[in-house]
Amino acid sequence: MDSSGETRIQRENRSRILSAGLEVFSAAGFNGATLDAIARAAELSKPNLLYYFPSKKAIYTALLDRLLDTWLDPLRALDPEGEPMDEMLSYVGRKLTLARDYPRESRLFAGEILRGAPHLKSELSGPLRVLVLEKGRIVRAWMDAGHLAKSDPRHLIMSIWALTQHYADFEVQVRAVLGPGHDPWVEAEQEVITHFRRVLAP
Amino acid sequence: MDSSGETRIQRENRSRILSAGLEVFSAAGFNGATLDAIARAAELSKPNLLYYFPSKKAIYTALLDRLLDTWLDPLRALDPEGEPMDEMLSYVGRKLTLARDYPRESRLFAGEILRGAPHLKSELSGPLRVLVLEKGRIVRAWMDAGHLAKSDPRHLIMSIWALTQHYADFEVQVRAVLGPGHDPWVEAEQEVITHFRRVLAP
DNA sequence: CGTCCGTTTGACCGCATGGTCAAATGCATG
């Protein structure tokens, strides 16, 4: 018995399943993913999966729920006390690093949004919207004070998402265009930072 | 009989099927789409679909094949004889208009790339890559001549794709962030053009 | 009117897949 209400084996198996689910869902999408494929990736039998999660959808939503929070962390870290241009470019850098290190999470998220966000629409118009508005006010203040070029902060933030996640979500296309012998992520770091430095320069 | 080898009814039904397929595939993805749903949307019986197309995959690939060409038209129209900044911003505008007027095509494409482009990988590293390289040389010449700020033209072109298509592919997220009372496309026009004017200004 | 051929359809098939269940297998504790 265990005071947390969850044994070590439960914690471990749940974690294996979520990890396997991320792998399969991000590569094949919700409809393309099968319980057998997830079970195989988790090295568990199919009925055993369903001992820990009641359904395929439950695995999927468990992943999505965990995801949004970490996904927004870089934006949360935007510091109103910092130097404006540094803060913005650091944010761009953090977001790009996140996309590079967690492309499966990025693609899982992209797939969900692309299909109309059936499982987290409320999260989008709730916490997400609130955070963007809140951080948007900080950015606007920086713009008004002449530290950054003026634009709609919400569209600016979305443009940062679009550019950074593009390298993860459309990776095959990026690799195809650049051709072999190029490391997209190395070049992206340089290009994206320069890109936003120009956009933001007052 | 008909000298073109295709009767009016064939042309019309094939067109209905492709239109229905676009609707269903773009909303649900390849795996989420069903022949019954496509048949319903096309107002035809399921076996009748398969009289015109041999399989579900055939409808999907027929759509994709038609798509890439029109999708690249705005880039093809980039005129080496034009005024550099005007040419680039016109390209951005055309791409944004395309995304606004054909969001289903954009999402169909996005879904395909997101899943690793199994059905048009060769198109990406072939015609797409060639076109980007070719137009990239034009852009580079403009940069070298001091008409545009210097950057890697291929990444620049991809950033234009990322930003414009973002408004179509992630439309639910954009709407959620902006909230009601905002027309994303109206604001996008203004913001995206300004965005790239700054990026491109020498 | 009858024939022929393009078109349409209801009925059906096989298979993959999400999910169930009862029985078996650990495994910790008294």
Add this chain to the structure above:
DNA sequence: CATGCATTTGACCATGCGGTCAAACGGACG
């Protein structure tokens, strides 16, 4: 060791879906 609960699994079920087929329908032409 014995008991009881957590865990695991093989076998199975129901359903949805891609695809087939033989038969029916329809219209152009002799």
